[in-house]
Each structure stands twice: as C-alpha cells, then as structure tokens.
Amino acid sequence: MMPSARFRSSQILLHLGLALIMPIAISSAIATPTVSQPAATDSRALRVRADIQEADSTTGIVTARGNVRINYPARNMQASAAQAQYFSRERRIVLSGNAYVVQEGNSIRGETITYLIDEGRFIALPEQNQQVESIYLVPESNNASTP
DSSP states (O other): OHHHHHHHHHHHHHHHHHHHHHHHHHHHHHHSOOOOOOOTTOTTOOEEEOSEEEEETTTTEEEEEEEEEEEEGGGTEEEEEEEEEEETTTTEEEEEEEEEEEETTEEEEEEEEEEETTTTEEEEEOOTTOOOEEEOOOOOOTTOOOO
C-alpha cells in the first residue's frame, strides 16, 4: 500500500506543478504576436539591440536608446552608441553618444555618426573641442616591394 501512495502523491505533485506552469506558458504564447519576421540570416536585415526601442509609424523613425548595438550584414557593418535613430524614409541612421562603427575592418569613432545608406557614406562629428578618429586598412599595392 505504501508504494502506491508515494506514486499517487508524486503524480499529484507533477500535475500540480504542470497546473502552475501552464498558465505562464500559455500567457507568454498569447503575448507573443505571430508576425512573419525576417530571418536573422537575411542579409537585408538590420538588427538593432538596445535597452529601449520606439517606432513611430507616422514619421517612419525608429529610435533605440541605451547600449545600442547594430549589426547590418548587407553592408558588413557593426556599430554601437548610446542612441541610434533609423530614418526609414530618408534611409539614414544617426548614431549619437560615443558612436563607433566598424565596416570591413575600417572603423570610425565620434560623438555623432550619420550613415547615409544609399550613398554608403559616413559623416562623423566630434564632441566640442575634440576630434573624430578613423582607422583604415590600406591594402598593399601590387607594385610594393617586399622587405
């Protein structure tokens, strides 16, 4: 008699545990919208990670604030800043607050960096009384003599 009593009490605990867990699983499934999202491997995807993000469908501006990290594989670009704004209609990204961009090994750092997507051009501005910094990888020419 004793073994079956143990079995029943463990079965009851198992069901009770599932009963406590199920509402959480169901509520999280309900809270998550089922929207078709671009695959993370899609080269067109511009991935933005930040503490806070806001999107305004009226203006087409997406703002990310706090520990912003951007990955844009189509342009082989990674960036970080305190804030980033993506102006979808103008197709430009404005990074501000200790902005740093790396693209194909080249890097640029400034207080504000604007990236004009269609032109593939960066415009960097420094803090007051400071300078911007860029590091470029210069390929060796074919005619360079080797030491």
